[in-house]
Amino acid sequence: MAESETSGAAGAAPGSAANMIEVRGLRKSFGGREVLKGIDLCMKAGTTNVILGGSGSGKTVLMKHLIGLLQPDAGEVLIEGESIGRLSGRELARVRHKFGMVFQAAALFDSMTVFDNVAFPLREHTKKKESEIARIVHEKLDIVGLRDIDERFPAELSGGMRKRVGLARAIALEPKIVLYDEPTTGLDPITTDYVDEMILAAKKQLGVTSVVISHDIGSAMNIADHIAFLFEGQICEQGGPTDLRNSTHPAVSRFMATWLGKR
Ligand SMILES: Nc1ncnc2c1ncn2[C@@H]1O[C@H](COP(=O)(O)OP(=O)(O)OP(=O)(O)O)[C@@H](O)[C@H]1O
Numbered sequence: 648m649a650e651s652e653t654s655g656a657a658g659a660a661p662g663s664a665a666n667m668i669e670v671r672g673l674r675k676s677f678g679g680r681e682v683l684k685g686i687d688l689c690m691k692a693g694t695t696n697v698i699l700g701g702s703g704s705g706k707t708v709l710m711k712h713l714i715g716l717l718q719p720d721a722g723e724v725l726i727e728g729e730s731i732g733r734l735s736g737r738e739l740a741r742v743r744h745k746f747g748m749v750f751q752a753a754a755l756f757d758s759m760t761v762f763d764n765v766a767f768p769l770r771e772h773t774k775k776k777e778s779e780i781a782r783i784v785h786e787k788l789d790i791v792g793l794r795d796i797d798e799r800f801p802a803e804l805s806g807g808m809r810k811r812v813g814l815a816r817a818i819a820l821e822p823k824i825v826l827y828d829e830p831t832t833g834l835d836p837i838t839t840d841y842v843d844e845m846i847l848a849a850k851k852q853l854g855v856t857s858v859v860i861s862h863d864i865g866s867a868m869n870i871a872d873h874i875a876f877l878f879e880g881q882i883c884e885q886g887g888p889t890d891l892r893n894s895t896h897p898a899v900s901r902f903m904a905t906w907l908g909k910r
């Protein structure tokens with residue numbers, strides 16, 4: 648990828664209307680221990696943004712702030728320019744409708760078929776007819792590369808397939824933003840590639856802004872327009888894949904070295 652392309656994706660200016668998500672000066676402590684020590688981050692609409700970092704570095708805590716599940720001690724989160732810190736419950740629910748979430752363990756409803764899992768948000772939040780719901784369910788399953796598994800139950804699927812059903816459900820209502828917590832952790836390399844492809848397909852076909860929390864650097868290099876590396880409560884490096892590869896920050900180069908060693 649051309650250098651200008653990667654650096655172009657490396658965050659619009661703060662305050663820019665092109666930002667789907669903006670984090671400003673975010674700090675968060677638990678029991679006197681500061682986990683996030685001033686995070687500033689911009690994610691442009693329609694881009695795939697990976698937040699990388701070691702275990703316990705605060706990735707999930709940061710993600711929870713993006714949908715208002717946690718409140719910052721200082722700083723703020725803006726979604727499409729709107730600060731979500733002081734919103735009422737109803738206003739926050741409106742903002743959350745902009746998000747789809749793919750949880751770490753896929754979190755499908757075990758007693759429901761694949762079809763019903765993907766149809767669930769449509770039945771819950773819209774008044775669409777069953778014929779229209781079926782059309783949307785199949786369209787979304789198609790995006791994640793799954794066909795003819797409507798009547799199967801989650802227990803009958805592989806881990807990778809479950810993740811893909813999880814994504815189909817997350818995009819059923821066509822959210823502007825999709826959050827993924829560790830989408831490839833615990834998957835074999837081939838399945839990891841499938842999941843990466845599905846994240847790219849969601850971006851290409853639906854134009855979603857993706858936020859991917861990960862410690863899988865290989866996957867990050869494949870899918871990211873922009874990577875932010877979280878270390879000791881701060882973003883110690885950010886930019887396109889090339890910028891991360893060339894980073895001289897010790898924590899980043901250590902991460903990079905383990906990945907290069909495996910290839
Ligand atoms: N609700 C909470 N109360 C107290 N401490 C918390 C809470 N949530 C997170 N922490 C602490 O914050 C730190 C960061 O946690 P977080 O879950 O964000 O890590 P992570 O980067 O997602 O790690 P992993 O890669 O293992 O998922 C950890 O030390 C964790 O114990």
Ligand SMILES: [Mg+2]
Pocket residue numbers: 706707708
């Ligand atoms: Mg986590």
